[in-house]
Amino acid sequence: MTDKIKVGLIFGGNSSEYEVSIMSAHNIYEEIDTNKFDVYPMWITNDGYLADDADSRKVLDNPKMEVANISNIIELKDRPEIDVFFPIVHGNLGEDGCLQGLFRVLDKPFVGDDVLAAAVTMDKEMTKILAQRAGVPVAKWIAVKRFEYNDPDNEKLDYEYVASQLGSDLFVKPSNQGSSVGVSHVTNEKEYKVALAEAFKYDDKVLVEETVHGTEVETAVLGNDKPIVAGVGQIINAKDSFYTYENKYDDDSTSTLEIPAKLPEGIVETVRKNALKVFQATECSGLARIDSMLRSEDNEVVLTEVNALPGFTNISMYPKLFEEIGIPYTDLITKLIDYAMERYDHKKTLLHKHD
Structure with missing residues (x-):
């Protein structure tokens, strides 16, 4: 019998999505195929330290646990040689290319996007620019950098000016955040000024976007060179609400997920085709969830964002969409690890060609 593949499941991190990451890791830890894989949980605390093996396993059952022992991530203390990493660290430092760069330095395969795609898709403005290049509609926007925000005379701080460009109904968001x-x-x-101050707590670049009225539609992509696009799910929000952090993860959420979405076939296909275009334009690999708005006035599908490391909680859209087309959670985890190994082997082959 061949040895099991050793999987380093990395979760937590110094991010606003810390709790979501632990929930996702818990699900993966419970559902991974233990006939094929030995899992070594790696809890990165809110302080940015890697907990030892024992504490990493305990926190999956008790997310509020305090860390007692810490060690440097490069040392990977108390663990065997890892064959492949499965990062499920959401938000900054986890899905923005930083952790992916560390894996490249360690010369190890890892699940999810490579460095470039991770960095590009984490930045909502860069995603918009590449989506436009691929011919996918996006909401109109203005980007505000911190140096502009610190200049009281900058016209981007003037609500009337921004409203003249984008309309009076707006969303303000950090360019590099999720959930x-x-x-x-x-x-x-008044709301605009408060919103800018709030968004700049999380990033040095903030996007101001026109509001696209409609419902949120999402699809999921799996694979490397020949990716699979799942069906489409729809998020039904309470009236005058949007898909907030609480609506995504709280038990008393006012949002419901409709899988598959009850939409005309033509719209479903547009969502799926746009998703594939954006997945390829941003050079994603492994996985991504592509979020769009179905605009009420004309049924146009408008890209919202690309989530290159989507949630894997028990209510997350990504695994649910693949379950709906016949890929259950455990098989999905296996496929993601297989794609990570495939990409790594391909890169190794390219390097050896030039030796």
Whole structure:
């Protein structure tokens, strides 16, 4: 019998999505195929330290646990040689290319996007620019950098000016955050100023976008060179609400997920085709969830963002969409690890060609 593949499951991290990461890791830890894989949980605390093996396993059952022992991530103390990493660290430092760069330095395969795709998809403005290049509609926007925010005379701080460009109904969001953290819906000058201050708590670049009225539609992509696009799910929010952090993860959420979405076939196919275009334009590999708005006035599908490391909680859209097309959670985890190994082997082959 061949030895099991040793999987380093990395979760937590110094991020606004710390709790979501632990929930995702818990599910993966419980559902991974233990006939094929030995799992070594690696809890990165809020302080940015890697807990030892024992504490990493305990926190999956008790997310509020305090860490007692810490060690440097490069040393990987108390663990055997890892064959492949499975990062499920959401948000900054986890899905923005930093952790992916560490794996490249360690010369190890890892699940999910490579360095470039991770960095690009974490930045909502860069994603928009590449989506436009691929011919996928996006909401109109203005980017505000911190140096502009610190200049009281900058016209981007003037609600009337921004409203003249984008309309009076706006969303303000950090360019590099996920799970709707720091996002505000504004319709007047007072709200706009408060929203900018809130968004700049999380990033040095903030996007101001026109509001696209409609419902959120999402699809999931799996694979490397020949990716599979799942069906489409729809998020039904309570009236006058948007898909906030609480609506995504709280038990008393006012949002419901409809899988598959009850939409005309033509719209479903547009969502799926756009998702594939964006996945390839941003050079994603392994996995991504592509979020869009189905605009009410004309049924146009408008890209919202690319989530290159989507949630894997028990209510997350990504695994649910693949389960709906016949890929259950455990098999999905296996496929993601297989794709990580495939990409790593391909890169090794390219390097050896030039030796």
